[in-house]
Amino acid sequence: MGNKIKIAERRNRRLGGRFFAPDTVSLAKSLLGKRLVSFADRKLTSGRIVEVEAYLGSNDPACHASRGVTARNEVMFRSAGHCYVYLIYGMYHCVNVVSEGAGVGSAVLIRAVEPVEGLDVMKGRRGRGGQFERDLARGPGRLCQAFGIERGISGQHFVSSPVIWLEDAPQVSEGEISASGRIGISVGADLQLRFFLEGSRFVSG
DNA sequence: TCCGAGATTCACT
DNA sequence: GTGAATCTCGGAG
Numbered sequence: 001m002g003n004k005i006k007i008a009e010r011r012n013r014r015l016g017g018r019f020f021a022p023d024t025v026s027l028a029k030s031l032l033g034k035r036l037v038s039f040a041d042r043k044l045t046s047g048r049i050v051e052v053e054a055y056l057g058s059n060d061p062a063c064h065a066s067r068g069v070t071a072r073n074e075v076m077f078r079s080a081g082h083c084y085v086y087l088i089y090g091m092y093h094c095v096n097v098v099s100e101g102a103g104v105g106s107a108v109l110i111r112a113v114e115p116v117e118g119l120d121v122m123k124g125r126r127g128r129g130g131q132f133e134r135d136l137a138r139g140p141g142r143l144c145q146a147f148g149i150e151r152g153i154s155g156q157h158f159v160s161s162p163v164i165w166l167e168d169a170p171q172v173s174e175g176e177i178s179a180s181g182r183i184g185i186s187v188g189a190d191l192q193l194r195f196f197l198e199g200s201r202f203v204s205g
Numbered sequence: 206t207c208c209g210a211g212a213t214t215c216a217c218t
Numbered sequence: 219g220t221g222a223a224t225c226t227c228g229g230a231g
Contacts (some may be wrong), residue, residue, distance in 0.1 A: 053212070062212070072226060090224030092213050109212060129215075141213045184212055207231080218220080 007039065013167040017159050020081035024099040024106040027080075028054040028195050031097065033172035036113055039163045040148030043121045047113030047137055047147075048169065051196040051203045053182045055096070057105040062188040065105025075155045076105045083164055085144070085154035092141030095149050097158060097166075111183070111194075113137045114202040115146070122146035139204040172197065180205075 015034065020027060029052075037046040055063040064073040064086070075084040075098065082098040084107055096107035115122055115136045122137065123130040126146050130136055137143040144150070149164065158166050176199075179192040183205045196203045 055212075064212080067228075070227070086212085087225055089211065089213050090226080094212060096212090111212085139213070145214095182212070186211085208229090210228095211226090214223095216220105216222085 006044070010037075010167065015158070015166045015168055017081060019166070020097070020099065020158070022099075024054045024056055024108060025193070027097070027099050028052045028108045028193075029177055030171075031108060031110070031166075032177060032195060032197055034169050035116065035167040036110060036147070037117075037165050037167055038147040038149060040150075040153070043118060043148065045115075045118035045121050045147050046167075047115045047117075047143075049110060049113050050200040051110075051112035051194070051205075053109040053111055053195070054099075054193040055107050055109060056193070057100065060106075060188055060191075062182065062185040063105065063107075065107075073105070076107050077103055078155075081158050083153055083156045083158055083161065085149055085151050087151060088141065093144035093149055093151065094140040095144055095147075095153075095164075109140060110143065111140050112196075112202055112204045113143055114200060121148075134201055138202050 031049050031052050034049050035046050036049055057065050065076045079102040080099050084096040084098050085093055088094055096109050098107045100106040137146045178198045180194045181189045182194045
């Protein structure tokens with residue numbers, strides 16, 4: 001069976017535009033448990049989202065959008081459902097789901113997923129760091145490496161992109177979701193804007 | 206024009 | 219536990 005058929009068959013599972021409409025924190029929580037799918041380099045990889053962080057636009061000092069529009073963060077100011085990818089520390093990528101209306105600059109960072117499909121592809125892309133399944137996509141930089149997500153994908157839309165999208169999955173109950181301060185930032189770290197699935201061994205930090 | 210910090214990860218001590 | 223790798227951006231000189 002060719003990949004083309006596979007991709008077409010699963011099209012009806014893709015999350016549509018309405019999914020991205022809620023406020024950023026609600027969207028962050030509803031992303032938990034959903035399936036992140038990449039078809040970068042014509043190779044299929046997917047995983048269950050287990051950890052996210054919310055970044056609240058211009059009022060959030062930890063958010064890239066807080067200092068206005070730049071060449072790097074321009075995608076953050078587009079409408080909800082766009083894919084914002086940026087380079088951090090000069091060597092790793094991070095992938096975000098843009099939220100709220102155009103011009104707001106809010107987004108949800110996908111920090112970790114539980115690998116589901118394409119584990120061999122992920123291991124190949126992760127190199128030495130990919131020996132253990134648990135480490136394939138635990139952390140935003142590792143996740144992007146495993147899924148082949150790079151800056152070229154930034155600006156695509158999760159509803160229409162041929163290389164990155166989200167698929168529906170059973171709703172996660174509120175009781176399974178834990179909150180904490182965001183990781184790796186120095187300002188606004190006390191805000192409870194990191195959400196993760198309690199008990200998952202694929203959560204970072 | 207230069208310098209330091211950053212939504213990170215890995216190798217090495 | 220500590221430091222290096224290396225791109226982007228804001229602020230200092």
